[in-house]
Amino acid sequence: MSKISIEQWRMFVAVVDCGGFAQAGDALYKTQSTVSHGIKKLENTLNKTLFDLSGRKATLTPFGASLLNSARLLVGQADILEKEAITQKREVNPTISIAVDTLYPRAELFSALQRFGLSHPDLNIQLYETVLSRCGELLDDGSVDIGIASRIPKGYLTQLALTVDLFAVVHVEHPLAKRTGIELKELENYRQVVVRDAGLRSNFNSGWLGTNTRITVSSMHEAIAAVRANLGFAWIPKSYFSDNDFLNNLGITYLQLALGETRTVALQCGVRPQIAELNWAKELQNLLVVAVSK
16 A cells, blocks of 8 residues: 555645745645645655755755656646546446466466456456466455466465466477486576566565576566576476477477476466455356366
8 A cells, every 4th residue: 555645746746846835735725734744744754855945945855856757747647547537428347357377378368258258248357467476466455356376365265277287398408408317306406497476565486496596587488588598497387388399499398307297386266255256256267267287
């Protein structure tokens, strides 16, 4: 939750444009004391001074100047949104928001959304691709209605959506490419490509097995690109490769591991309790729950 309101930023911009607190108060139809209090509260939150005061004139500090352009943009966008909301004449269709972990096969996802769209043509859909803990954060924030990830926060009724098999892959010229019977312990000596946890408040590393060196990227597609550049090995869902011929065309091959070639990740589907009993929520959850190995 933001500790600074749009109105405080509006006061900040007004003081700059008008040259002082009293003048800003006149422009905003507020008292000087209200503007002064708002700016002081803003400075206390930031723990830095925004203005140098000389008589009735307020001059920006270097720190204040560094925030001005972003503050103008924020206030301007808020004004535009307010105007659009007030003047909105047409009916606004409801929106469903879904957070789906990057491991979930896109073919399955889009097939489910297509079928859902046929029975609910007037609903808008907001889709978020997430990595690891970010899905749980969006659910807890109320930003999404349905989330699919390997970890769903406590307090949500969940169903197994599906299990995803991850394969260790490397460039065909990697030292491990031609070997067979590779022990997992040996992988610790080679660089691994991992996808960064997108969580903002907390994150966890489940994409690596204690390797000594890693290169961390932001998406599964970047991970594949890094493997193609022979930067290391990575665990990738098979759904990202259409077939073995396609894999070979990328210059990538599977590692021949001693104890099986795959790691399996279970993805859970969770629904916000406030909407869990709604018919459309149950329908969409059922479409997203495939519960078979992909």
